[in-house]
Amino acid sequence: MNLKFYTVCLCLFFIFTNCRQKQDTSAQNPDVSTTPDNAKKPNIVIIYLDDLGYGDLGCYGAPTLKTPHIDALANGGVKFTNGYATSATCTPSRYGLLTGVYPWKNKQAKILPGTAPLIIDTTQLTLPKLLKKEGYHTGIVGKWHLGLGIGQVDWNKTVAPGPNQVGFDYAYIMAATQDRVPTVYIENGQVVGLDPNDPIQVDYASNFEGEPTAISHPELLTMKWHHGHNNSIVNGIPRIGYMKGGEAAKWSDIDMADHFLKGAQDYVKKHKNEPFFLYYAMQQPHVPRTPHPRFVGSSGMGPRGDVIVEADWAVGEFVNTLEKEGLLENTLIILSSDNGPVLNDGYYDDAVEKLGAHDPNGGLRGGKYSLFEAGTRVPFITYYKGTITPKVSDAIVCQLDVLASVAQLIDAPVTDLDSKDLLDTLLGHSDEGREDLIIEATTRTALRSGEWLMIPPYEGKTYEEQVGIETGSSNAYQLYNLKNDRGQKYNLAASYPKILESLIAKFEALRGTDYNTIEQLELK
Ligand code: NG6
Ligand code: CA
Numbered sequence: 277m278n279l280k281f282y283t284v285c286l287c288l289f290f291i292f293t294n295c296r297q298k299q300d301t302s303a304q305n306p307d308v309s310t311t312p313d314n315a316k317k318p319n320i321v322i323i324y325l326d327d328l329g330y331g332d333l334g335c336y337g338a339p340t341l342k343t344p345h346i347d348a349l350a351n352g353g354v355k356f357t358n359g360y361a362t363s364a365t366c367t368p369s370r371y372g373l374l375t376g377v378y379p380w381k382n383k384q385a386k387i388l389p390g391t392a393p394l395i396i397d398t399t400q401l402t403l404p405k406l407l408k409k410e411g412y413h414t415g416i417v418g419k420w421h422l423g424l425g426i427g428q429v430d431w432n433k434t435v436a437p438g439p440n441q442v443g444f445d446y447a448y449i450m451a452a453t454q455d456r457v458p459t460v461y462i463e464n465g466q467v468v469g470l471d472p473n474d475p476i477q478v479d480y481a482s483n484f485e486g487e488p489t490a491i492s493h494p495e496l497l498t499m500k501w502h503h504g505h506n507n508s509i510v511n512g513i514p515r516i517g518y519m520k521g522g523e524a525a526k527w528s529d530i531d532m533a534d535h536f537l538k539g540a541q542d543y544v545k546k547h548k549n550e551p552f553f554l555y556y557a558m559q560q561p562h563v564p565r566t567p568h569p570r571f572v573g574s575s576g577m578g579p580r581g582d583v584i585v586e587a588d589w590a591v592g593e594f595v596n597t598l599e600k601e602g603l604l605e606n607t608l609i610i611l612s613s614d615n616g617p618v619l620n621d622g623y624y625d626d627a628v629e630k631l632g633a634h635d636p637n638g639g640l641r642g643g644k645y646s647l648f649e650a651g652t653r654v655p656f657i658t659y660y661k662g663t664i665t666p667k668v669s670d671a672i673v674c675q676l677d678v679l680a681s682v683a684q685l686i687d688a689p690v691t692d693l694d695s696k697d698l699l700d701t702l703l704g705h706s707d708e709g710r711e712d713l714i715i716e717a718t719t720r721t722a723l724r725s726g727e728w729l730m731i732p733p734y735e736g737k738t739y740e741e742q743v744g745i746e747t748g749s750s751n752a753y754q755l756y757n758l759k760n761d762r763g764q765k766y767n768l769a770a771s772y773p774k775i776l777e778s779l780i781a782k783f784e785a786l787r788g789t790d791y792n793t794i795e796q797l798e799l800k
Contacts, residue, residue: 317551318660319607320407320682321598322373323591324555326366326419326453326562329617330653331638332584339633341581345592349611349659352666354704359656360674360724361615364645364717366421366453369614369675370557371395374402374422374442376679376695380716380787384423387718389480390452390517392423396442401690403679404443407553410688415446415547417539418557424451424462431458431476431522434465444555448539450527454559454566455622457519459510459526461535469525476522483507483518490514499564500624503743513564513623529566532559533583537590541597548601556594560587563621577634578626580619605662608685610702612675613654618644618745641764645740647722647731647748648764652715658702671701671709672724678702714787717747721791723783727759730779732792755779 330336334343335350362372367388368379375396379385384395396402404414416439424438439447448463458478461468467476483489488496490506498512508519511529527535540556565579567586575581591611598604617636619627621644642648656673658664680695681702689697700706713724718738722731734749741747748754755769755776769776784791 317411317686319551319603320412320553320685321607321609322555322557322678323594323609323611324370324373324418324557325587325611325613325655326557326559327615327617327621327644328561328584328587328613328655329636329638329643330640330650330655331635332561332617333588333655335657336638336655338635338638341575341577341584341634343584343588345588345595346611346655346657349591349595349609350655350657352661353609353657353659353664354666354702355668356656356658356673357668357670358672358709359612359654360652360672360713360715361613361654362652362674362676362716364615364642364647364651364715366419366562366614367395368716370420370422372694373614373675373678374404374555375400376403376676376690376693378676378694378714378716380714380719380721380791381694388421388423388452390456390458391429391478391480392452393425393427393429394423394437394441396422398437398441400442401679401693402443403682404439404445404553404555406443406679406683406688406690407551407686408443408445410686411551413446413547413550413552414444414554415448415543415552416444416555416557417448417543418450418536418555419453419559419562420447420449420557421452429478431460431467431478432470432472435462435467436465438462438465440464446543448536448543449557450559453516453562454529454532455505455513455516455563457508457510457515457517458522459515459519460522461525461527467522467525470522471524474521474523476525477520478517479519480517484520487518487520489518501622502620502624503622505563505622513566529564530568532566533568533586533590537593540594544594544597544601544603548603558587558590560584561617563623563625565623565625565627576630577632578630580625580627581630581634607660608663608682609657609659610678611655611657611659616640616643616646616650616652616654639763642746642748645718645738645745645747647715647717647720648746649729649758649762651717651748658704660703664704667704669701669704669707669709671698671707672711672713673698673701673709674713676713677710712782712786714783720747720749721783721787722748723779723786724758725779725782727757728775728779729756729758729764730754730776730783732780732783734792753780 640650
């Protein structure tokens with residue numbers, strides 16, 4: 277009896293001490309975690325606006341436009357004054373952001389029609405692929421514009437390859453732009469709400485017989501086109517490209533902001549218990565500017581201002597969701613824009629007429645399509661509650677660098693890309709940015725180096741110049757000192773020949789010497 281009792285006691289003692297030892301080990305040794313590994317990995321969110329200019333936000337000096345929600349991110353995070361998109365148009369910038377490779381290295385990386393094939397190689401490293409490999413769930417909600425399929429897409433079948441084949445577990449997208457057909461949402465390769473009895477056909481070369489266009493049926497238009505944008509009509513808005521069928525699947529333009537917001541919020545709620553990467557690619561303030569009725573008149577600046585107010589509201593709602601779900605302190609948010617601003621981008625929408633005192637360029641020269649600063653220098657904000665101490669940084673950073681920096685953050689460093697690890701700078705721990713950056717605008721390139729910007733000569737007029745947009749082309753070298761001459765008023769090429777010479781050498785070493793081949797800009 278006694279012996280049995282002692283044996284039981286001895287066993288209990290061993291079990292007890294063993295447990296204690298295990299607990300102690302985990303307390304002393306941080307490598308032995310009691311929580312699953314994934315719980316500690318920070319979520320990554322990129323909020324990407326479309327055509328938002330350097331001066332389009334209150335926090336970047338907009339005098340009348342109110343953007344309190346984005347301002348709150350800037351005021352609680354790092355606001356970069358020298359943050360760049362890789363390009364002054366959409367497709368190449370998105371390519372640079374997602375691949376970490378300069379877009380001018382891919383000849384296909386220029387404004388794409390809605391029928392263009394996927395331009396990211398499915399074997400190539402991408403930001404979502406990298407994160408997926410490290411245990412993240414990866415999603416995109418919003419604008420894609422990097423091509424789909426391999427040519428001749430059948431929109432009535434699974435549309436692939438696309439985002440799902442380059443690293444996104446979940447994709448809810450519009451194929452190209454809000455002004456291009458097909459005007460439907462695509463969820464993981466399937467057109468949402470498609471009626472099989474009303475198949476979709478899309479063509480960029482010619483119309484489908486009997487289908488109204490802006491030219492044949494101007495009386496159907498609720499928005500007038502100024503240049504381009506005179507093909508198929510959807511919701512009274514003339515688009516680029518022709519489309520037939522798919523009636524039930526067509527999106528509602530005025531609901532797009534709410535729709536993408538809900539998609540982004542649902543994604544977060546669904547994946548809150550695992551590390552996630554969300555690329556929330558908003559459509560504002562790209563044309564056609566179609567604010568929801570509750571935002572009409574909100575800016576006093578017409579539709580362009582109204583959709584910026586709408587976008588700001590959506591950002592606020594989205595950040596609230598992160599907060600409510602208890603994720604804000606474990607999420608790095610990067611907010612930026614794919615290129616600089618444009619007022620008249622092909623529709624009559626009062627963007628010019630109602631501008632008032634607002635300067636979408638924030639004092640920079642040029643705009644969308646331009647090699648001058650306003651083309652690529654954009655709002656660039658990082659926010660990571662509890663980790664980033666708020667500051668304004670003048671370091672030169674580029675969206676190209678997001679990939680290598682995020683890789684560093686999650687302890688999976690990458691090499692051999694154009695992307696540079698600027699993690700410390702993005703988190704506000706360092707003021708060191710890039711020394712050199714090649715910027716791109718409609719297949720032309722220039723060099724930002726320290727305080728200088730050098731634009732090599734380009735001959736021939738681009739399409740944008742023909743419609744009155746200043747693109748930065750000149751038949752002579754241009755050299756600007758951005759520190760003393762932010763607005764690029766004084767070409768110093770003749771006054772500083774040595775500096776010019778060294779910048780040309782640097783540029784050619786990075787870019788090669790075959791840069792001066794003007795390719796006709798893809799118009800569709
Ligand atoms: C241009 C369109 C412009 C816009 C742009 C792409 C015309 C005349 N202009 O070709 O409206 O859609 O392409 O913008 O069609 S981006 O932000 O997606 O690069
Ligand atoms: Ca854009």
